[in-house]
Amino acid sequence: MxxxxxxxxxxxxxxxxxxxxxxxxxxxxxxxxxxxSELDEYAVEQALQIADAADDAEITVxxxxxxxxxxxxxxxxxxxxxxxxxxxDDDLHGTDVVGTSLVLAKxxxxxxxxxxLCGMASTDGTMGVLPAILAERLGVPQVTLLSEVxxxxxxxTGRRDGDAASEQLQAQLPAVVSVTDQSGEARYxxxxxxxxxxxxxxxxxxxxDLGIDAxxxxxxxxxTKVEDAAKRPERTAGTIVKDEGEGGKQLAEFLVxxxxx
Amino acid sequence: xxxxxxxQLALAEATLDFTxxxxxxxxxxxxxxxxxxxxxxxxxxxxxxxxxxxREDAGGSGLTRTDGVVIFEVLATGDPSIAGYLSIHNMxxxxxxxxxxxxxxxxxxxxxxxxxxxxxxxxxxxxxxxDAAALATRAERVGDTYVLNGVKQFISGAGAxxxxxxxxxxxxxxxxxxxxxxxxxxxPGVSFGPNEKKMGWNAQPTRxxxxxxxxxxxxxxxxxxxxxxxxxMNGLNGGRLGxxxxxxxxxxxxxxRSVEYLADREAFGAPLLKSQALQFRxxxxxxxxxxxxxxxxxAAEALDLGDPQARELCAMAKRFAxxxxxxxxxxxxxxxxxxxxxxxxxxxxxxxxxRVHRILEGTNEIMRLIVARxxxxxxx
Numbered sequence: 001m002x003x004x005x006x007x008x009x010x011x012x013x014x015x016x017x018x019x020x021x022x023x024x025x026x027x028x029x030x031x032x033x034x035x036x037s038e039l040d041e042y043a044v045e046q047a048l049q050i051a052d053a054a055d056d057a058e059i060t061v062x063x064x065x066x067x068x069x070x071x072x073x074x075x076x077x078x079x080x081x082x083x084x085x086x087x088x089d090d091d092l093h094g095t096d097v098v099g100t101s102l103v104l105a106k107x108x109x110x111x112x113x114x115x116x117l118c119g120m121a122s123t124d125g126t127m128g129v130l131p132a133i134l135a136e137r138l139g140v141p142q143v144t145l146l147s148e149v150x151x152x153x154x155x156x157t158g159r160r161d162g163d164a165a166s167e168q169l170q171a172q173l174p175a176v177v178s179v180t181d182q183s184g185e186a187r188y189x190x191x192x193x194x195x196x197x198x199x200x201x202x203x204x205x206x207x208x209d210l211g212i213d214a215x216x217x218x219x220x221x222x223x224t225k226v227e228d229a230a231k232r233p234e235r236t237a238g239t240i241v242k243d244e245g246e247g248g249k250q251l252a253e254f255l256v257x258x259x260x261x
Numbered sequence: 262x263x264x265x266x267x268x269q270l271a272l273a274e275a276t277l278d279f280t281x282x283x284x285x286x287x288x289x290x291x292x293x294x295x296x297x298x299x300x301x302x303x304x305x306x307x308x309x310x311x312x313x314x315x316r317e318d319a320g321g322s323g324l325t326r327t328d329g330v331v332i333f334e335v336l337a338t339g340d341p342s343i344a345g346y347l348s349i350h351n352m353x354x355x356x357x358x359x360x361x362x363x364x365x366x367x368x369x370x371x372x373x374x375x376x377x378x379x380x381x382x383x384x385x386x387x388x389x390x391x392d393a394a395a396l397a398t399r400a401e402r403v404g405d406t407y408v409l410n411g412v413k414q415f416i417s418g419a420g421a422x423x424x425x426x427x428x429x430x431x432x433x434x435x436x437x438x439x440x441x442x443x444x445x446x447x448x449p450g451v452s453f454g455p456n457e458k459k460m461g462w463n464a465q466p467t468r469x470x471x472x473x474x475x476x477x478x479x480x481x482x483x484x485x486x487x488x489x490x491x492x493x494m495n496g497l498n499g500g501r502l503g504x505x506x507x508x509x510x511x512x513x514x515x516x517x518r519s520v521e522y523l524a525d526r527e528a529f530g531a532p533l534l535k536s537q538a539l540q541f542r543x544x545x546x547x548x549x550x551x552x553x554x555x556x557x558x559x560a561a562e563a564l565d566l567g568d569p570q571a572r573e574l575c576a577m578a579k580r581f582a583x584x585x586x587x588x589x590x591x592x593x594x595x596x597x598x599x600x601x602x603x604x605x606x607x608x609x610x611x612x613x614x615x616r617v618h619r620i621l622e623g624t625n626e627i628m629r630l631i632v633a634r635x636x637x638x639x640x641x
Contacts, residue, residue: 078271188279189275190275190308191313191322
């Protein structure tokens with residue numbers, strides 16, 4: 001039977017653009033171009049490699065986001081994923097990670113899955129906890145932050161590299177897996193892939209399709225509230241240590257005071 | 262035509278990612294070391310750059326010329342020399358796809374598309390450049406075979422390429438006596454001159470290709486006997502667009518860097534970019550490039566649609582874009598002052614690379630001739 005892989009991807013504001021908050025303190029998406037989160041490209045790449053190694057596999061890319069989020073799906077489809085699912089609903093505006101995980105869980109169940117793949121974090125919110133919450137909601141094992149991953153005989157195995165040691169992890173499918181930026185460089189979409197992407201099916205869903213009430217998501221349903229947002233302070237010139245015989249010592253003292261050493 | 266489609270934007274974006282990661286950081290070193298980066302070319306083939314215009318059944322990307330000029334402009338922002346070679350390689354692939362029979366397409370195109378085999382185009386000879394129809398390389402029919410004798414000059418990629426589309430004379434004087442052949446590097450009798458020392462385009466080799474009694478079976482002939490000149494000229498229509506796009510890309514990169522440099526460089530108590538005189542020069546550079554780009558895209562569209570004016574438009578686009586691109590790059594060098602003259606800044610390299618675009622794929626004088634012939638013909 002075909003291995004069903006669902007890759008959760010996020011459409012994020014381009015980090016090289018000038019990013020702002022809107023009046024309700026959510027990200028102002030109109031002011032800046034968006035793209036497929038680079039950390040999610042690693043998940044797409046691993047999905048493609050797992051699918052290549054399997055006899056038969058189908059990769060669905062799933063995103064929750066506004067109309068433009070289709071661009072993130074399109075990029076993943078041009079890299080080689082088979083189909084897309086786009087959850088879009090005005091009531092989703094301002095949804096936090098808890099709400100997003102609910103939407104993703106329902107959508108993943110709607111699609112049907114053996115393996116859910118995620119990036120290690122989004123490049124905008126950088127929460128990094130979504131894969132764990134998603135696994136909890138789905139009631140399946142979570143194998144997170146892998147830098148190496150493989151699937152065989154209904155089992156996912158992988159390596160998680162920590163500061164002190166590397167762990168070999170294993171779980172029965174179905175499972176939720178997240179991969180790091182060390183898992184292998186994502187491929188460039190090929191021209192053929194780009195032209196083929198527009199012919200691949202993308203299913204559009206809203207909250208009612210997934211049986212989710214509007215008050216479970218959005219700004220109102222969020223478990224966290226942004227009280228205030230301030231502009232990043234202008235960069236100031238750093239501390240300059242002049243060597244007048246005691247330079248080395250002063251440098252060391254500075255590093256100690258900043259807890260670098 | 263004036264704005265890109267969503268597909269073209271995605272093609273440009275993928276090409277830009279590749280160019281910025283794999284090409285641009287090495288361009289100056291490749292030029293200085295005269296290094297032809299075969300590994301990067303093979304990687305480029307992964308995107309589909311090995312067979313941009315080749316149909317998909319033979320491993321190509323099946324794109325249009327209108328797509329192609331977008332792709333080659335972006336590639337050339339990283340390195341006009343590598344982009345220029347890729348344009349030539351794609352001209353060879355297009356010719357085999359367009360004029361080859363099924364067996365020839367199946368035999369050569371998958372390798373060219375994957376860039377496991379590279380292609381070169383052999384028209385020019387030591388004694389026949391602009392007057393290409395006067396070429397002297399002979400292909401004599403001996404039984405079921407042809408025996409080729411002659412020398413091809415200024416061949417881009419020569420030595421490194423596996424396949425050479427060679428124009429040789431099978432019949433009488435003039436264009437109708439020319440046929441096209443696919444010669445393999447390993448065919449007995451093929452040899453190469455030394456790597457030429459050049460002003461630019463140093464990241465790819467240029468050599469003479471010497472054909473000394475090279476015996477080819479008849480299935481190496483592309484198209485019918487006597488079709489060679491037409492094949493060569495039709496190949497060049499697309500090749501000229503490719504080179505024109507490469508000039509746009511090189512010049513665009515030079516302009517972009519000039520803006521950054523002027524913003525950074527302070528003189529007389531302020532960043533140079535505050536000077537309105539310099540702003541106006543940047544504005545003119547950008548405007549002239551935009552005009553050249555519009556003409557290149559118009560010509561590409563004409564070629565895609567089979568417009569009867571396509572040949573003249575390609576010649577106009579090649580002449581205008583390569584002259585404009587060179588002028589803009591030279592102006593960028595001037596704006597960089599002494600730093601522009603240093604190899605490290607990468608600007609003088611762009612100037613040297615773009616200089617040859619005004620000469621190859623038909624000199625800009627020949628481009629004027631093509632345009633003028635059409636005008637004069639219409640007036641008669």
